[in-house]
Amino acid sequence: MQFLYPSFLWALAALAIPIIIHLFYFRRFKKVAFSNVRFLREVKEETSMRSRLRNLLVLLMRCLALAALVFAFAQPFLPSDREVLKGRKAVSVYVDNSFSMEAKSSVASLRQIAADRARDIINAYGVEDRFQVVDNDFSGRNQRLVGQEEALQLVEAIVGSPASRRLSVVNARQRSALNTEQIDNRITYLVSDFQRNVVDLTAERLDTNVAVNLVPLRAVRERNVAIDSVWFEAPVPQLNQNNLLLVRVRNYGTEDLDNVRLTLNYGGQNKPEGTLKVRAGEYVVDSVYLNITTPGVGRATLAIKDFPVNFDDTYYVTFRTADKVRVLSIDDDGTPIRNLRAALGGLSVFAPTYVSGRNIDYGSVGEYDLVVLSEQPSIGSGLAEQLRQYVENGGNVLVFPPKVADVDSYNTFLSRVGAGSLQPFDEKQREVSRLNAEEFIFRDVFRNRAASLRLPVTQGNFPVGRSGRQEVLLTYRDGSAALAKYPLGEGNVYLSSSPLDGDVSNLALNAEVFIPMLYKMGISSGRRRPVAYTIGRDEVIQTNRRSASAELVYKLRGPGGEFIPEQRVVDNRVLIGLGGQVPEAGVYDLLLGDEAVDAFAFNYDRAESDLTYLDEAELERLADIPNVELLNAANQATLIGDIRERNEGTPLWRYFIWAALAFFLVEVLLLRFWRA
Template sequence: MANCASRQSPKLQASGSKLKQLCNKAHKKTVSYCNFASMSFLYPSFLAALGAIAIPIIIHLFYFRRFKRVYFTNVKFLRELKEERSSRNKLKHLLVLMSRILALVFLVLAFAQPYIPQANSKIVQGSKAVSIYVDNSFSMNAGSGVTLFDRARRKAEEIARAYRPEDRFQLLTNDFEGRHQRLLNKDEFLNYLEEITVSPAVQTLNDVVNRQKQALSDANVQQKNLFLISDFQKNIVNIENDTAYNLYLIPLQTDERQNVYVDSVWFETPARNLNEQAQLLVRIKNSGNNALEGSRLELRINNQVKAMRDFSVAANNQSIDTLSFNITETGWQQAEVQITEPSTVAFDNTYYFTFEVAERINVLVINPASGGGNAYLNALFKQLTGFSVQNQSENQLDYAKLPANQLIILNQLRTFSSGLSAELQQYVNNGGGLLIFPSATANLTSYNNLLKNLRVNTFTALNKNRRETDYINTGQEIFKDVFEKLPNNLDLPYANSSYDMTAFANTGEEVLLRFRGGASLLSKYDVGNGKVYLCAVPPDLQVSNLPSHAIFPPMIHKIALSSGKGKLLAFTIGKNSVIETDVPPATAQNTDEVYKLKGTDEEFIPGQKAIGNKLFLTIGSQLRQSGIYSLFKDAAKPAAYFGFNYNRLESVLVYFTPDELKKQFNFSNIRFFDDNTDLTTLVGQIDRGVILWKWCLLLALTFLLFEILLLRLWKT
C-alpha cells in the first residue's frame, strides 16, 4: 500500500498544483470583483434621483403617434408597409429609451461621485490639513545632475497638487522658521516651496513630526496628514508613532556613501601659555566603506600654516591625530584644521575654532589674618614669568574680584567664615581652580563644612606619625612630562604629621601623590566647571619637606596653568543657541553699545543678556555660514572671537533603505511611497480612492449623443 501511495503521489501533487492555480485565478477575479463591488459614494443622497428613470419610461409607454392619412389603390400594399414600419419604430424607440435611461443613470452617479477606496484606507469627507516636510540639509545636495533636494521639492509639489483647493498646507524645513508654522492655501504653499534652499540646520525626525503636529493641532479639519521627504539618515531617524495622524514616508536614495571629515578638536591640556608647545588632538572619521590612505591634515592659525600631518583612516572608522605647534603670541587665536584632499562632500572638511592666550595668569593667595604670605610660594612665583600673584589677608578680601583669578590658594587658614565658604563654592562651580593647604591647627569642623559643600573628601583627624610618599601619578596633567624617566629609587616627599581623609567613592577623587599605606597626600577633584586640589599637609618645613622638595615648583606651576574654566573651542550652528562669554555687558541702553557678530560674509546682532559680569549671546537661526566670527562694539577692537561649524550629524552618510524603514515602522497609519511613483495620482487615490465620477459623466454624455444620433439619422 505504501508503494502504491508513493506511485500515485506525483499525480495527486500535479492535480493539486493545477487546482491551486485555478483557485488563485478565481481569487484574483474575486478580488477584482470585490474591489468593484466595494464601490462607495461621496454623496450617496444623490442616488435618490435615480427615481427620475421613470420619466423616460412613462413618456415611452404613453407616447401616441399622430397618423397621417394616405390614400392607396390597394390595401395589400398598406398592410405590408404598416408591418415593416412598426418593427423599425419599435426597435428605434427601445434604443432611444435605453439611451435616455442610461444617460440619466450615469448623470445621477456622477453627482453622487462614486469611488473605489484603496485597501486599508478610509475616505474622509471635508477639508484636510496637510504638513509636508522637505529635508533641506547638506546631505540632500547629493546626486549627480538632479540633487536629492530638487527631487524632494518636486515630490512636495506632486503631493500638494493631489489635494483640493480648500485643503490647507504647512511647509516645513530644517530651519524651523516662524513663517513655516502657519497653514497656507495651495498657491501660497507652492510659492513658499520655490523659495526654500539648502541649509546648515539639522533636525531629528522626531522633532520634525512634533513640529508638524503642533502646527496642525489647532486646525479645524476632518483629517490630518503628515508627509516626510528625506534621505532618512540613520542618525536622525527616531520617530515616535502617533495613531491620531496619517504619516507618509518618501525616502530618496543616492549612491554616495563615502565621506571623510574632521569631527572635533581639543587640546591635551586645558590652558595655553605663551612660548610653550601645544598639542592639538584632531578626531577624523570615515563614514564610507573605503579606507583613506595618505591624506593630509593642515593647521592654520591667524592665516599662517602652523602644522601639517599625513593621516590614514580605515573604512567606517576613526583616527585621532596630534598636531604640535608653538604659541608665539598672546590674545585671541583664530584657527582652522582642514583636510586638504578634495571630497565630493566638502562642507565638513574644515573645522573652525578659537582660543585665547592670556598675557598673565592671575593667582590669589589668601593668608591668615595674623600672618603674612608663604615664603616658598612667594619665592616660586617670583621666578615664574606670566603670573600675576596677589597676597591678601582673609579679612581684607573683595569677594567681587575673586572670579578674576584663575587660581586661588588657601594658605593655612585656621577657619572659614560662612561668607567666604559660599563665595569659594560659587567660584569653583563657575570654573575657578582652588588649592587648599590646611593649617596644622585647623578647625576641622569649619574645613569639612566647606569640603562637604564642594562634594570632596573631608579631613578626619591629624595623624602625627611620619609618613613617606611612594606614588606619584605621572599620567595626570600635573606631573605629566615632569620626569623623562622615573628612577626606581626616586626620593619623594615625607610628612612628620598629616591629615587623614575620607575615601568616599562618589567624589571623583584623582590621587596625585599618595603615602605608603594608601592615604592621599594630594588629590584632585572636578567640581562643577572648576577644579579643587586638596593637600594633606601645609607648606611648612616643620610639618613636611614638600615645599622644599624638587616636585613642589612644577606641581604649583602646573596647577596654576591647569586652573581656570576651560572655554569651548568651537560651536555648532543650530545647536549652541546660547553662548556664555567673559565679555563685560554693555553698560547703557543705547543701541550703539550693542554687541555684533561678524563673519566673512554676514553680520548680525545676536540676542544679548547680562547676568552678573558675564554676557550671554543668543544666536538663533541668524547664523548660517561656518567660519570665524568676531564679537565687537567697535569693529576696530573685537572683544572676542568664536568658531562656528556645521553640524556633523549630516556627515554620516548612512541611510535607511525603504525595506528597513518598512520593517522598523510597521504601523497601520504609516505608509511608504516609492521615489519613482507619481504622487499626485497615488496620494489622490489614497485620499479619495479611485475616482469614477468623470467616467460616469463621460458615459452620460456618450448616451445622450447616441440618442441624438438615433433621432436625427434614423429615418422611419
C-alpha cells in the same frame, strides 16, 4: 461604482430636453414639381424610414453625451480597499531639508527630489483643501494651514538647514497645525531619507485619527567622511609651546578610504597635515601640533575634502591663552613668605595681588586664576564659603596650612570642598620620592623624566586622610600624600600637607618644581573651555565678565550675521543664550560695544553625517503601525495615482468626459455624412 457627489445625478432629468425637442420637431415640406409620379410612393416610404433612423441615432448620441457629462460631474469611482475620504482635507507635508539630503540620487540631490515630491502631493489634492508645509527649521510661518497656491510657494522657499529633527517631533508638529482648523480628514506626509538616527515612530507616539504616509527617498551611494570632533590633549593650551591638537575623522561609508587629506588653517596660512587611511565604518585620530605664540583668543580651522555631503568637512575651533596668571595670595597679615613673593613677583607670567585674611574683597575673588592660602592660622566660615563657590565656578585654590594652623577650622573648609582631612602636625622629616608626571600639573614640564630631580624635603607635616577624589601629585617615601589635588565642580583644590615656611619645607626654594607647579595650577581650571560649540545643541555659552557701563550689551558677529543674544550675569561669568540664532558654521566674535572681547567657534551637528537609512524591511515594519502607509516615491505618476486612489478610489470621471466627446463626435458625423 460609487459617486463622490451623487447629488449631481439629479441632472439626468435634463435628458428629457433632447427627447422633447425630438418629439416636437416638425420639419417643413417643400413642394417639388415632378414629371412622373409612378414611383413616388416607394421613394417617399424609403426616405422617411432612413430619416427616422438617423434622427433616432442622433437623439441617442445626444442623450448619451449629456448623461456622460452628468456622470463625470458626479465624480464616479471604483472603491478601494480603504474608505474613501469625502469632503475637504487638511494635508501636512514634511520636507526633510537636513544636510543629509545633499546626497545624490541617480538624477539629482535628494533635497531637490523631496521638493518635487512635495509639489506632486499638493497638486494631487483639490484647490478647496488646506495645506501645511513644514521643514526642520520649524519657523512660525509653517505652523498654519494655507491654500494650495501658497503651499506650493512655501515648497519653493525651502533651503538646506543645519537643524535635524526626530520624526516623532515632526509628526507632533504636524498634528498641532492640522488641529488649528475644524477639518475631519487629516493627512500627513513625511518626505525624507529616513536616517536611522532620526526615525523613532511608534504606535504610542502617533495619533490614530491622523493618517501618516511615508515617502522614502534613496541616495545612489551611502558615502560620507567627516571631521567628527577636535580637542586639545591638555586641559588648556599653553603659550609658546607646541600644543597637541587631536582630530577624529570618521568614515560613515561602506568603502575603505586611503586618501583623505587633512589641512590646518592657522594664522592665515593653510598647512597640509598629511593623508589619512580610514576603514569603512571606523575612525582614526590624528594629531596636529599648534604652536601658539600670541596670547588671547586664537582660531584655527581643520578641513578635509569629500563629495557630495560636505557640511561636515570643516571644523572650526577657538581657544584662549593667557599671557599672565592672576594670583591672589592670602595670608595672616598681607605679607607672604619671602620665597613665595619672589616666585610670583620675579616672573612676568604672574600678576600677583597680596591681601590679608581680614581684608579680602570677596566680590573680586572670581577675577583670579589661582588663590594661594598660606600662613593663615584659621579659615573662617565666610572665607570658606566664598572659596567653595569660587572653586565650583572654575577657580583653583592652593592651601598651605601653617604649623600653628587651627586644624578644626581647616577640616571644616576641606570637608566642604570634598578634600581629605588634616591630622595633627607631625614633626618628622620626610622626603618626597615621587612626582606624578602623568598629571597635567607636572606633565611635559621636564624634558628628561628619568633625570634625577631635587624633590622637596619637609621637617614636619599634617598627614592627609584619603579621599575618593584624591589625586596625589607629590608622594612621600612612605606612600602618604605631600601634595594632593581634589576636583570640585569646575575647579580644583590643591592641598599641601606641609607649611610653605622655609624652616619646615624647602618646596619654595626648589624653583624647577615650584614655579611650573604654580603656573600650571593657575591655568588648570576644571572648566575646560570648549574648542567649539554645536549649532542647535549648545544654546548657552559663557565668557568672563567684563566691566562695562549699563548701556553696552554683548553682540555676536560672524558668517551668519550680527545679533544680540540673551545675556545673564552669574557671579563672575556672563551666560549668553543663543536661542537658535546662529544659522551658519564659523567663528563668531563676541562684541562689547565695538570691542571684540572673545570669540566662539560653531560647527554643524554631526548627527546628519551618518548616512545609514532604514532598509525596505524596516520601512515595511513601520507601515504595519495602524494608520501608517508606505508610498512609492520613485515614480511621479505612480505617487500621484496612489495618493488619488487612496483619497478617491479609482476615479472614472475622465473616462466619462472622453465618452461624452466621442458621442458628440458621432452626432456630428451622422449629421454631416448621413443624408436622408
